[in-house]
Every structure is written in structure tokens, then in C-alpha cells.
């Protein structure tokens with residue numbers, strides 16, 4: 001029998017958690033000693049912990065609660081769907097209204113060059129499905145040797161075997177003999193870190209042309225796809241120079257290599273466009289989606305296919321031996337639809353493009369332009385990063401940048417703010433529902449966290 005949760009103290013939760021639960025991406029022993037923060041409630045832009053402390057969530061959970069926490073429309077949609085049809089599957093020649101409605105809505109947001117989606121439960125799964133679907137596509141096209149994927153150093157595409165292989169996180173690859181065979185990587189387009197004396201435009205072209213060199217080295221007849229996030233998130237918050245994406249697209253087209261955009265964090269309005277590739281102005285062949293599709297209220301992801309790919313798979317492919325029990329789950333589909341209703345009905349994506357996004361970006365630059373610890377400010381729409389550095393003039397980074405980023409994040413928690421750090425960059429990606437006054441709060445709390453970090457460093 002379930003005990004009334006309210007009777008438990010923070011210490012109870014921490015002890016029970018330590019006894020039975022392995023967390024994501026951290027040293028479990030250290031966590032158990034410290035005890036995790038227990039988040040118990042969320043509303044709008046804010047979450048509360050079990051001690052009653054309120055935090056402005058500058059990360060929208062994990063870049064996912066795009067409409068904010070606790071929206072009644074999504075709760076009602078889930079409840080209605082649970083009553084009507086709590087589960088059915090996409091096997092056995094069946095479908096259901098929620099998934100049909102969602103698919104139609106999804107493609108009303110996308111240009112006509114995309115036509116079909118394979119639903120998954122997460123972003124990692126979307127990228128697993130990507131590997132199988134792309135390889136199947138080239139089989140069907142009579143080019144079975146086109147099997148190799150090219151990803152990027154520090155790209156992040158998920159934590160499962162295939163998706164972590166597509167990603168380029170060295171510390172993930174070290175654990176478990178990754179990447180799997182048939183996955184190669186090129187350098188990331190991180191001008192601040194690797195650009196040296198090149199201009200951003202020159203560096204962007206150089207990074208893009210590394211793809212061409214890799215394709216030529218491997219043989220274009222062997223390369224299936226290039227996979228990348230339009231802006232690189234977890235692996236360093238990298239906004240590529242403007243020269244990068246047009247050149248990548250030219251190369252992919254020239255060598256008939258599929259261009260696969262991981263839109264898991266960029267999708268559903270983050271940049272002020274519905275999808276981040278629209279902001280960066282390139283046309284991928286596939287889109288991996290998740291997170292903002294349901295604003296994180298319930299797990300759902302998917303792989304969107306271009307008309308060309310879908311048509312080939314449908315017309316010539318026969319049975320595709322692939323399927324997930326929860327693919328197109330009716331409750332997730334109903335929540336996704338309600339989420340899109342809110343995003344569209346309240347014009348949240350347009351607001352990010354025309355109002356709150358430019359406001360965040362302008363104020364961020366005003367607040368941090370002269371800060372001695374902040375060497376660079378990047379971002380667009382409702383996503384931004386502050387590069388912490390030891391010396392601004394020479395772009396010198398801290399040797400212990402992860403440690404400094406984590407310290408700054410901790411100061412944020414003390415200030416009642418959730419921001420994240422990666423590679424010495426402080427990330428903010430709040431819900432699209434944020435108001436101007438909440439942006440002011442976000443920035444003043446972030447400023448205090450960065451100031452405290454600077455004072456600590458002397």
C-alpha cells in the first residue's frame with residue numbers, strides 16, 4: 001500500500017532514493033552522501049522542493065517544459081484519453097484517433113517536404129530508430145553499402161548504445177566500447193574554443209569542409225548520413241558560425257548523404273521558429289523530435305521523415321521489421337496535441353521570435369557584456385549560454401571549467417534559480433511561456449550566481 005507522501009521528510013526521501021535508485025550522469029556515491037534535492041511541485045515557470053524553497057526553472061526541466069508546468073489543458077487531455085482509451089498499439093493493422101490527429105497536426109507545422117513520422121518514447125529512441133531507418137532506406141534505394149553515420153565531437157544524441165555512438169562524448173564512449181562500428185565523427189564548430197586566429201566565418205567553413213574530407217576518405221558510396229543538432233546543446237552549447245550550415249547542406253547534397261537534424265532540444269519553438277533548422281535555414285532529410293513535443297508532461301518522441309524517404313520506404317520497402325509497444329501511445333498523443341494547442345493558441349513561438357526572445361538576448365548582453373568572468377554570450381530565442389573564461393582578451397579557458405560551471409550552478413540553486421553548466425558554459429533555456437518580468441528575474445539571479453563565482457575565484 002502506498003504511504004501518504006506528505007508524511008515523508010526530505011531525509012526520508014533521500015534515504016529511500018539512495019537505497020534503490022541510480023541517477024543520471026553523476027557519481028552515485030557522492031550523491032548519496034550529499035542527498036538529492038527533492039522537487040515536489042511545479043507551476044508555470046517555477047518548481048518547489050520538499051523544504052518549500054521556490055526556484056525559477058531556467059532550464060525548463062531538461063529543455064522540455066516549453067509551455068511551463070501544470071497546464072490544465074494538458075492534464076485534462078491526459079485524463080480524458082486515459083478514460084477513453086488508455087492504451088492501444090500500432091501493430092496488428094490498427095491505429096487510433098489521438099495519434100492520427102497528432103500526425104496531421106505535426107505536418108501542418110512542417111513544410112510539405114516532410115510527410116511521415118515514426119513515434120518513439122524519447123529522443124534517444126528517436127535516434128536509435130534513425131540508425132535503422134536510414135540504413136533500411138539505403139537498402140531499399142539499392143545502395144546497401146551506404147551504412148556509415150558521421151556525427152560530431154561532443155554532439156549529444158542520447159544515452160542508448162546507438163544514440164550515444166552517434167554522439168561524440170568521449171567520456172560516454174569510454175564506458176562500454178562505443179561508438180559501435182559504422183559511426184565516425186568530425187570536429188565540432190566551436191569557434192570560441194577551437195577557432196584560433198580564424199574569423200568565425202572562416203572557421204565555420206573549415207569545420208563544414210571536414211565533413212567533405214571525411215566523406216571522401218570513407219567513400220561517398222559508404223556514407224549514409226550526417227547527424228547533428230542545429231545548435232549543439234548538452235555537449236557545449238555551440239551555435240555554429242553562419243557559414244557552417246549552408247556548406248554542410250551543400251556537401252550532403254553533393255555526395256547524396258542524408259542530412260539528419262536532431263531537433264530534440266531545438267524543436268517546438270526554442271529558437272523562435274517551430275524547428276531550429278528553420279532558424280539556421282537548412283533543410284534536413286530527417287528530424288529527431290521529443291521533449292517539447294509534449295512539453296515533457298509525458299514521454300514521447302519521434303523520427304520525422306522527408307517525403308522522399310517515406311515514399312521509398314513505403315513503395316519499395318515492404319515490411320519494416322521495427323516497432324515499439326508504446327509507439328504513438330494514445331495518452332502521449334493526446335497530451336502532445338493539447339501541448340500544440342497551447343503553443344499555437346497562445347502564440348508562444350511567435351512571442352519567442354518577436355518579443356521575449358529578443359528581450360532575453362538583448363538584456364543578457366547588457367547584463368554580462370562587461371563581466372570579467374564572461375568571455376562570450378551566445379544564443380537565440382529562448383536559449384542562451386554564457387562562456388566562463390579566465391582571460392577574455394585571449395579567450396583563455398579555465399583548466400577546471402567543469403568544476404567552475406558546477407559551482408556557478410550551485411550558487412544559482414542558492415539564489416532560487418536553476419541553470420545548467422556544460423564545458424564551462426552556463427546554459428539557460430526557460431519555458432517559452434516566460435514573461436518579460438520573469439526574464440528580468442532570471443537575469444538578476446544569474447548575475448548574482450556568476451558574481452558569487454567570480455568572488456570565489458578572487
Ligand code: PLP
Nearest residue numbers: 122123124156157158262264265
Ligand atoms: N538529442 C538531444 C539533442 C538531446 O539534447 C537529448 C537529451 O537531452 C537527446 C537527444 C536524448 O533524449 P532523451 O533524453 O529523451 O532520450
